Amino acid sequence: MTARDPALHAIEELRANVAVPFERAQAMPKAVYVSPEFAAAEERHIFARDWLCAGRVDALKEPGDYLTMEIAGEPIIILRDRDGVLRGMSNVCRHRMSVLLEGRGRVRSIVCPYHAWTYNLDGSLRGAPAMTLNETFCKEAVALPPVRVADWHGWIMVTLNPDAPDIHARLKDVEALVGHLEMGRYSETFREEFRWATNWKVLAENFMESYHLPACHAGTIGGSCDLALMECPEGTEAFNYHWIVKNDTVPLALAHPSNTRLVGDERRITWLLAIYPALLITLTPGYFWYLALTPDGPGHVKVLFGGGMSAEWMADPDATAHLAAVKALLDDVQVEDKGCTEKVYRGLLARMSAPGPLSHLERPNFEFAQYIARMMPEA
Structure with a gap:
């Protein structure tokens, strides 16, 4: 400035x-x-930079329950994974950068609405159709970037800042x-x-x-x-x-x-x-x-x-x-x-x-x- x-x-x-x-x-x-x-x-x-609230933890009771929010222009997914762990991750596909999920709901996996790239509930890539001929593509190297999430006395708290205090x-x-x-x-x-x-x-x-x-x-x-x-x-x-x-x-x-x-x-x-x-x-x-x-x-x-x-x-x-x-x-x-x-x-x-x-x-x-x-x- x-x-x-x-x-x-x-x-x-x-x-x-x-x-x-x-x-x-x-x-x-x-x-x-x-x-x-x-x-x-x-x-x-x-x-x-600071911690924000996405609502109450009991809004995400079952594996696959998710909600979405936007923080400083960043679309974010917060969900309950298959092990019951609360996770935060980018809500943007790693292919052509479409937003993945909208609103709230429950999913078994995260499927991109544009080209059907599919992610597991931990953010790892499960599958990508018609990518076998691209020599640079490695499924194991693709995952949705994680975002810090915490359960603070029943509140879902989230931050984009990896250095934010506990x-x-x-x-x-x-x-x-x-x-x-x-x-x-x-x-x-x-x-x-x-x-x-x-x-x-x-x-x-x-x-x-x-x-x-x-x-x-x-x-x-x-x-x-x-x-x-x-x-x-x-x-x-x-x-x-x-x-x-x-x-x-x-x-x-x-x-x-x-x-x-x-x-x-x-x-x-x-x-x-x-x-x-x-x-x-x-x-x-x-x-x-x-x-x-x-x-x-x-x-x-x-x-x-x-x-x-x-x-x-x-x-x-x-x-x-x-x-x-x-x-x-x-x-x-x-x-x-x-x-x-x-x-x-x-x-x-x-x-x-x-x-x-x-x-x-x-x-x-x-x-x-x-x-x-x-x-x-x-x-």
């Missing part, structure tokens, strides 16, 4: 923005959200905060995908703060929030968080009566975890929901929206009804969030708009901006 590069200018603006004490913090510069060059820099330096080490402080809830024992019961007309960071910041709840969610959950009682503790370089102590209005948000492991407020605290860069988790003793974000240029974001219940609630005969009520509420909340975050992006494009000072309830947003600045290259 050169001194005239718009991305470099936006990075310099961002670094200046986060170099002040939090008590003087301002919202991130507009270019960080709307610049195509900055969006391209994020693809290279954040999404191609995910358990990186997120050890998350485990210290919510390990008592045993996220790995929760089961996913819904998984949806949608695309909104806003920048991915606007949606991420929206999740990170509860300051917007009374106004943006006036029709759903806003009335249950008392801003005077909210606190936003300092996060770490890998995530930020805050929490809410719930009453018994939503039974599914509390520990199930059969759960004897959790005691005191552990039975009623809802945790809101923002795992950088793009995994946003609401975790209660009874249920969870999450957003996993993928940028689609500066003006759109692809969203994976999923959720489910703890092991004890999954075994409850009334759990389905409880979850249906929670899911209906979440759907209404998502409609409100879509409206609010898309309005923010429209405002970011306005000539007369400018970033303003942050509330003490927006500390997570400031820490998120610091993370983004750290990930960007030096001039």
Whole structure:
């Protein structure tokens, strides 16, 4: 990047923005959200380098179960192989470079839709029609390039970076905060995908703060929030968080009566975890929901929206009804969030708009901006 590069200018603006004490913090510069060059820099330096979430491990229960995703322009397959091992690999054929699989499903092998080159579930090439006359072809030398995948407490985490720190080490402080809830024992019961007309960071910041709840969610959950009682503790370089102590209005948000492991407020605290860069988790003793974000240029974001219940609630005969009520509420909340975050992006494009000072309830947003600045290259 050169001194005239718009991305470099936006990075310099961002670094200046986060170099002040939090008590003087301002919202991130507009270019960080709307610049195509900055969006391209994020693809290279954040999404191609850090750990991302592909959903829940229990979405891939049987051998051959797979899902696909795209990371910084790279099509990726994540699947369960014949030995039950979770694997990640390139989703591009080694012949004429067609994308191999789409969406989700189950396969016995991976067959290219263009020329029927066929790969085993470990990525090795099983067969290639009409290749015997090519003297350079060696089946044993052909395989889909592997991609790092890890099971982090029931979450499928994936990275293109072979040098990324171990995910358990990186997120050890998350485990210290919510390990008592045993996220790995929760089961996913819904998984949806949608695309909104806003920048991915606007949606991420929206999740990170509860300051917007009374106004943006006036029709759903806003009335249950008392801003005077909210606190936003300092996060770490890998995530930020805050929490809410719930009453018994939503039974599914509390520990199930059969759960004897959790005691005191552990039975009623809802945790809101923002795992950088793009995994946003609401975790209660009874249920969870999450957003996993993928940028689609500066003006759109692809969203994976999923959720489910703890092991004890999954075994409850009334759990389905409880979850249906929670899911209906979440759907209404998502409609409100879509409206609010898309309005923010429209405002970011306005000539007369400018970033303003942050509330003490927006500390997570400031820490998120610091993370983004750290990930960007030096001039």
